[in-house]
Amino acid sequence: MKILIIGATGTIGKEIYDHLKENHEVYAAHRNSDSYPIDITNKDSIKSLFDTLPKLDAVINAAGTASWKHFSDLSEEDYYVGIKSKLMGQVNLVHIAKDYLNENAVITLTTGILAEHYEPNTTALSLVNGAIHSFVNSAAKELERGIRLNVVAPGAIAGDFPEDQKFAGYLPVQIQDVVKIYEYTLTSTNTGQILKIY
Ligand SMILES: NC(=O)c1ccc[n+]([C@@H]2O[C@H](COP(=O)([O-])OP(=O)(O)OC[C@H]3O[C@@H](n4cnc5c(N)ncnc54)[C@H](OP(=O)(O)O)[C@@H]3O)[C@@H](O)[C@H]2O)c1
Numbered sequence: 001m002k003i004l005i006i007g008a009t010g011t012i013g014k015e016i017y018d019h020l021k022e023n024h025e026v027y028a029a030h031r032n033s034d035s036y037p038i039d040i041t042n043k044d045s046i047k048s049l050f051d052t053l054p055k056l057d058a059v060i061n062a063a064g065t066a067s068w069k070h071f072s073d074l075s076e077e078d079y080y081v082g083i084k085s086k087l088m089g090q091v092n093l094v095h096i097a098k099d100y101l102n103e104n105a106v107i108t109l110t111t112g113i114l115a116e117h118y119e120p121n122t123t124a125l126s127l128v129n130g131a132i133h134s135f136v137n138s139a140a141k142e143l144e145r146g147i148r149l150n151v152v153a154p155g156a157i158a159g160d161f162p163e164d165q166k167f168a169g170y171l172p173v174q175i176q177d178v179v180k181i182y183e184y185t186l187t188s189t190n191t192g193q194i195l196k197i198y
Helices: 011-020 043-052 076-097 123-142 175-187
Strands: 002-006 025-029 056-061 101-110 148-154 194-197
Touching: 002 011, 011 025, 011 175, 043 076, 056 076, 056 175, 076 101, 076 123, 101 175, 123 148, 123 194, 148 175, 175 194
Parallel strands: 002 025, 002 056, 056 101, 101 148, 148 194
Antiparallel strands: none
16 A cells, blocks of 8 residues: 555654555655644635645545643643644644545644643643544544545553553553554544544
8 A cells, every 4th residue: 555654753653654564565654754744723725735645545644733731721722733733734634635635645643642632731732632533523424435434542652651650540551552552543444433542
């Protein structure tokens, strides 16, 4: 498969890239990439990258951020960081990618455990994670040409977070197990799924 991975130098994206490149033609994209630069907060940047690539069979996004602050300290502007990046970055990616993909291609987004479990200072992240779950549930049903849309919702990744300390009520997960879930979305025939691993 020809696969674009966005966020390919990150904790999650790099491991997906290292694993999938063994058996697939994989393009590793992120803002500071020399070869495949993309900023998901900018629609022109998303389009520019797709214009340079061949038609793809899959897009995996593991990029997107939001503000980490206590609820009492969150300003409206703080919320917009996540709305612009992790929420609308991924929404715009789906809108643009669908026109550049082969029939029956698959798009896989990323959210996280905070969509439904509490951890201090993460209200702004929870907001966008939950919104993406609702978006995927609905948009997947209206995507055409057999294009599938799913989202992986990992718990805290062991290594990024201490392995023996619970995050949002759950112990961190091993990155190898998380990578297998992303890989599963490439071949499964399901769409509109929220694949939780925590
Ligand atoms: N790490 C965890 O424990 C964990 C757990 C659950 C969910 N998540 C979620 O998974 C996603 C990835 O997390 P991570 O920890 O792997 O992130 P990370 O280590 O901070 O890496 C982020 C990656 O995305 C790229 N990037 C950042 N902003 C971008 C943008 N606007 N457009 C395109 N690329 C961008 C970065 O490269 P450049 O700086 O070069 O762009 C880098 O490759 C996030 O949405 C995070 O909330 C993470």
